[in-house]
Amino acid sequence: MVALNNTLLNFEQMDETQFQRWTNLLEDRTGMHLPKERRSFLETSLGLRMKEIGMHDYAAYYEHLQSERYGQREWLTLVDRLTIHETRFFRHQPSIDVLEQVILPELFASEPQRKKLQIWSAGCSTGEEAYTLGMVADQFIRHQVPYTQQSRNCYIAVMGMDISVPALVNARKAIYDKYKVRYVPEDYLEYYFDRQQDGRYQVRDELKKRVCFVPFNIIDMKKVLLEPMDIIFCQNVLIYFNRERRKQIIEQLVKRLKSGGFLVLGAGEALTSPHAELKKIDFTNALAFVKK
Ligand SMILES: C[S@@+](CC[C@H](N)C(=O)[O-])C[C@H]1O[C@@H](n2cnc3c(N)ncnc32)[C@H](O)[C@@H]1O
The missing domain is CATH 1.10.155 (Chemotaxis Receptor Methyltransferase Cher; domain 1)
Known part of the structure; x- marks a missing residue:
């Protein structure tokens, strides 16, 4: 074509x-x-x-x-x-499942007084992945963390990063047409989005203010000063790099993870043994690791 x-x-x-x-x-x-x-x-x-x-x-x-x-x-x-910007909300269900069923429960169980949850969407394109992570984490806190637990008030901070500035401009606008939100569950759509008069959907401020977008080049990560993250999603990005680069990128991502933090890659994107400090999580069809 x-x-x-x-x-x-x-x-x-x-x-x-x-x-x-x-x-x-x-x-x-x-x-x-x-x-x-x-x-x-x-x-x-x-x-x-x-x-x-x-x-x-x-x-x-x-x-x-x-x-x-x-x-x-x-x-x-x-x-x-x-660059290829193809993305969508709730893109890879097994990765969302491992987040809901393993990663978030473990992070909150290991730190019941948790005040902040830091998530990074590396190669976030137009923002769908970053907002998805924000919604899933928010729902987890609302429905799974007991009222008595201090981390019920935990602040979620999601950072989306990408090399494409026009993609980030769209991510910050946070307005998506009906087709783009087709995989957002109905109750999430009602809770986190406002339907505009033109039929498009705007992410509500409550979620938008927890998600920020920053330009960055994943091969220049050494130059980026970041607090260590609890969760890093890097999906459908590594496929564009050769083996040696992938290795270097994973090395840098691991450096930016807290000990006990989680890295989630796209299925089939990792090297056979991506990093000595990573332990693979046993979860069907998801490629997730915990930093030892
Ligand atoms: C196919 S999209 C994936 C979006 C999202 N992670 C997902 O899985 O739906 C790949 C993104 O990686 C970004 N990208 C490519 N090379 C990059 C680089 N060197 N640094 C940062 N982002 C890069 C592209 O601009 C694009 O938005």
């Missing part, structure tokens, strides 16, 4: 050297590995963007991206076009 579009749109075909140059740039700056089979995706994405800004050849556009004056700004737009 992309190849067909490409032919119809009549974008210049890249030769091997050009393709290598662009994939190296992408790999250097984002860590993402673009295989040969995705050449037409690259040609289409670059071609469309070049057309928008009135440029006609890959080499000139490449130089434009290096320019001190315009390069950085243009890069932010381009990286958004080259």
Whole structure:
């Protein structure tokens, strides 16, 4: 389909050297590995963007991206076009189940006086994962933590992070059309969203104020100062990186977890033994680990 579009749109075909140059740039700056089979995706994405800004050849556009004056700004737009933002609320049910049935109960049992629960959605795209985590944690506290327990007043703080600034702008708006909220359970939809006159759904302030969004590059995590997290979700992100990068990213994620904290990856995204400090949780179809 992309190849067909490409032919119809009549974008210049890249030769091997050009393709290598662009994939190296992408790999250097984002860590993402673009295989040969995705050449037409690259040609289409670059071609469309070049057309928008009135440029006609890959080499000139490449130089434009290096320019001190315009390069950085243009890069932010381009990286958004080259990254896949597909996401949805309650995307992977077994991961939600392990959160509700194992992770949250263990975190609250091990710290009954808990005042804060810190959750990180790494590669959060337009916010659906971060809001899902906020809703599930809030429901857990409301319905599972006894009234007598101090952690009933525990503050939930979810941080969504992504390399795509336009995706984060949408995440902060927190307005989703009907199709986007189709997997949100009916009672959650009623409780956490306001239906607008245009039929779209706005996340209510009560949930919105607990979720913040910050631009970041997952391969530059060393530069990010963060308090250690109780839970990190990093789903459908590692698939874009090669084995060595995945290893480095997991290493950094583990560093940002509290001892006894949990890491949840997308099913099939980890390496066979991702990290010596991680112990796998035995839960069907979910890839979750506790930090020893
Ligand atoms: C397919 S989405 C996954 C969204 C969400 N985690 C989910 O599972 O539904 C992948 C996200 O990873 C982000 N991403 C890709 N490379 C990144 C990087 N180097 N640093 C941070 N985010 C990155 C993309 O911008 C995109 O929003």
